[in-house]
Amino acid sequence: MIKIFIKLFLSFIMISNSFSMQNEITLVGESRYALGENESLEDARLICRNDALQNMGSNIMMLPPEAIKIRCFLDEMSDITLVQETLNQNLLYLKYEAKILTSALFGKCAVE
Amino acid sequence: MINPILNRLKNNSGMALTASTMFIFIVLSIMAFYLARFAILDSASAANYIQNIRARNLVQTGLQVGLLKIENSYSSLGSAISGKLNKGSYNVLVDNNKDEKNSNLKYNHYSLLKSSSEIGGISRSARLIVSSYPNAFNLALFSKNQGNGTFSSNSSNSISGDLFFNGAISSVSMASNSVAYSSVESSSSPIVFHGFPLPSLPTLDHSTYTTLLNSVTGQFNSSNSSGQSGTSSRTVWNPNGGHCNVCKDDGDSNNRYACTNGYGGWSNSHSFNDFVPSGSTVNKITIRFKGATPCGGTWNIAPSVNGQVINSESWYGSRCSCNSCAVKDVVSANHTNGFPSYKYGASNSLTFSHSGARTCIGYVQVIIAHSASSTPGVGENETINLSNYSNKTLMHDGDLTLTGCNITGPGYVLASGNIIISGNTSIGGGVKIFSKKSIEINGSSTIGSSLTSYCTLYGTLGLNIKGSKAFGLFISSGSLLSLTNSTISGAVFSEASENTLSNITLNGSIVTKNNLSLTSSSIIKNSLPDLFGVNTGFKPSIIPGSYLEF
Numbered sequence A: 001m002i003k004i005f006i007k008l009f010l011s012f013i014m015i016s017n018s019f020s021m022q023n024e025i026t027l028v029g030e031s032r033y034a035l036g037e038n039e040s041l042e043d044a045r046l047i048c049r050n051d052a053l054q055n056m057g058s059n060i061m062m063l064p065p066e067a068i069k070i071r072c073f074l075d076e077m078s079d080i081t082l083v084q085e086t087l088n089q090n091l092l093y094l095k096y097e098a099k100i101l102t103s104a105l106f107g108k109c110a111v112e
Numbered sequence B: 001m002i003n004p005i006l007n008r009l010k011n012n013s014g015m016a017l018t019a020s021t022m023f024i025f026i027v028l029s030i031m032a033f034y035l036a037r038f039a040i041l042d043s044a045s046a047a048n049y050i051q052n053i054r055a056r057n058l059v060q061t062g063l064q065v066g067l068l069k070i071e072n073s074y075s076s077l078g079s080a081i082s083g084k085l086n087k088g089s090y091n092v093l094v095d096n097n098k099d100e101k102n103s104n105l106k107y108n109h110y111s112l113l114k115s116s117s118e119i120g121g122i123s124r125s126a127r128l129i130v131s132s133y134p135n136a137f138n139l140a141l142f143s144k145n146q147g148n149g150t151f152s153s154n155s156s157n158s159i160s161g162d163l164f165f166n167g168a169i170s171s172v173s174m175a176s177n178s179v180a181y182s183s184v185e186s187s188s189s190p191i192v193f194h195g196f197p198l199p200s201l202p203t204l205d206h207s208t209y210t211t212l213l214n215s216v217t218g219q220f221n222s223s224n225s226s227g228q229s230g231t232s233s234r235t236v237w238n239p240n241g242g243h244c245n246v247c248k249d250d251g252d253s254n255n256r257y258a259c260t261n262g263y264g265g266w267s268n269s270h271s272f273n274d275f276v277p278s279g280s281t282v283n284k285i286t287i288r289f290k291g292a293t294p295c296g297g298t299w300n301i302a303p304s305v306n307g308q309v310i311n312s313e314s315w316y317g318s319r320c321s322c323n324s325c326a327v328k329d330v331v332s333a334n335h336t337n338g339f340p341s342y343k344y345g346a347s348n349s350l351t352f353s354h355s356g357a358r359t360c361i362g363y364v365q366v367i368i369a370h371s372a373s374s375t376p377g378v379g380e381n382e383t384i385n386l387s388n389y390s391n392k393t394l395m396h397d398g399d400l401t402l403t404g405c406n407i408t409g410p411g412y413v414l415a416s417g418n419i420i421i422s423g424n425t426s427i428g429g430g431v432k433i434f435s436k437k438s439i440e441i442n443g444s445s446t447i448g449s450s451l452t453s454y455c456t457l458y459g460t461l462g463l464n465i466k467g468s469k470a471f472g473l474f475i476s477s478g479s480l481l482s483l484t485n486s487t488i489s490g491a492v493f494s495e496a497s498e499n500t501l502s503n504i505t506l507n508g509s510i511v512t513k514n515n516l517s518l519t520s521s522s523i524i525k526n527s528l529p530d531l532f533g534v535n536t537g538f539k540p541s542i543i544p545g546s547y548l549e550f
Helices: A002-022 A041-058 A070-076 B002-010 B015-072 B207-213
Strands: A024-034 A078-088 A091-101 B081-085 B088-095 B110-119 B122-131 B141-143 B158-160 B163-165 B169-171 B180-182 B191-193 B230-237 B269-273 B280-291 B297-305 B313-317 B326-331 B347-356 B360-372 B378-380 B383-385 B393-396 B400-403 B406-408 B411-415 B419-422 B431-435 B438-441 B455-459 B462-466 B469-476 B480-494 B498-512 B517-519 B522-525
Touching: A024 A041, A041 A070, A041 A078, A041 A091, A070 A091, B015 B081, B015 B088, B015 B110, B015 B122, B207 B411, B207 B431, B230 B269, B280 B297, B297 B326, B313 B326, B419 B431, B431 B438, B438 B455, B455 B462, B462 B469
Parallel strands: B141 B163, B141 B498, B158 B522, B163 B180, B180 B191, B378 B400, B383 B406, B393 B411, B400 B419, B411 B431, B419 B438, B431 B455, B438 B462, B455 B469, B462 B480, B469 B480, B480 B498, B498 B517, B498 B522
Antiparallel strands: A024 A091, A078 A091, B081 B088, B088 B110, B110 B122, B230 B360, B269 B347, B280 B326, B280 B360, B297 B313, B297 B347
16 A cells, blocks of 8 residues: 555656646856956856856747846746856856746746 | 965054054153153152252351350351261351452451351352441441430431431431431331331440459559659748847858747748759658747647648757757658649648747758659650550559550550540550540540551540541440541440530441431441450341351
8 A cells, every 4th residue: 555655656746747847948047257366266156157047038039038027037946057167267157057937937027 | 384374474464453562562661761760860859959958957057156156256266167967067167358259348347157068968058247246337327316316417417328216317418328217117208217126226245344444453654754853951931030049050040030929920821932853743741840949848830731731749848048959850751642732833831730838940941852753644745555564454543644645555554534645646556445434535646547456445434536536446335425526437336325426527337325416527337347356345246138058
């Protein structure tokens, strides 16, 4: 009985996961930042990260950037993942991926 | 002693009695001699007479054997048949050309059936003239007139040879020595009541033709192929919207896009001109969507060309970011005989039916796989040698159109659909053309070249010959027989309800089941193609009055 319950539970989780995958959009954003003389790498990373996340709104083909409420957009992001980081002399490059529910993107985060 | 003897000798008494007795004896002897001779001659004559009767019976038996043979197989008497019966022998054969006097037979389609017998030293011979056609074809024109119409032939027509019409004849123009017979007893000159029994409509065994037509399979593909084999593509939609680039500029895309939610100027209807090489056959169509994957979910897309759905596909994706390029192909099934609904040399429409996740497309391509080929059932300006086909038979399941072709036989041309022959097509002798629908011949075509190099045409639904020259046997078992502006030599048989001859010269004979209409036409009784040894569905007949003993 317990085995059946576990199987049903796992199946439900998998189905839920697949449904959630279908309703999400993978976002991509990147940013480059030139480090100042007295600027720490950690600060630069933070600035560059925020910039990359904001740039994600410009990379959505379905909507022009001005049609997205950026505050809502940033709040609704999930699974933010650093995909690529390079530091070439003083030039920092970060590329992030994140996910957002389509319902949120085309719903409350879209400008009416 | 001597004197009494001399005295008796000198005595003349009794002389007269003796002389008369002698005379009577001699006369009676002579009479007895001749009587005996007559008796001998008479018995010889009687014996000869009996043998003669037996020989006549035997020669007629030979004819009967010959008739039975040719009824089922006209060619079975190609060589003589001999037999023995009642201590005699007979020999029967068919001669296609000469009569018993070694003179030419009157018509091509006549044959001499000759029987000889010998019994007890007595020989007899007899002959019949047989026709490879039924009796009705011995006339220039025969009409059963099943619909009880009235035959009318004005002075623009001429009929040379006897005709029979089963009904009333209102007017007719006959050549000299030609008689118009009618079934109406009260007929008056120049129309003559035929008398009973009336001639009957020949019976045609259609199975001779339908059996072959029911076996038709496959397609006729012309040896003159055109076009090219390969793949051709064209970008039919290259939207120029959006705020960023999608696929890199590869010569087909301008980098920009349109989305299914309307952003960028989405449209579900497009068109493109035929771009495959001329003469090619479109076998397979691929619609290629190039752009970002769907924006979180599955996009269901079913493109159609001229209303014909290419296929239905689902495209799953979650990335619709700028500079994110992917490809989705929707591929049709392969159509060997051509993609249905594709318009060659014209504009074709491309429409999208879609649902599901929103998707952005950079451009749409139509990719067509095509082949060099001919249109099935169409032959143009080519030589068709039937000996190159299996069983010397060209088959086509559907309508068959031959234009400007040179068809050489012997062999068969069979189609389950209509057969249309036009454009100075030449058809050689020995070609048999059967259609499960109708046969139409026009465009100054030539059918056969003589009564010995002739063609056979059978149209199940009809036969229409226009502007052509034809030799052979022509059969319409459908609703229409139409002969126009043509010269026809041979036999015409029609079971059609409508028979029209206009500006026709017919050398031969025409037999119809129903009434017929003549306009500016000449019918001249003449030779027909000799069908000796050919199964045409007709049974041979004996020419009335042709029995002769010699």
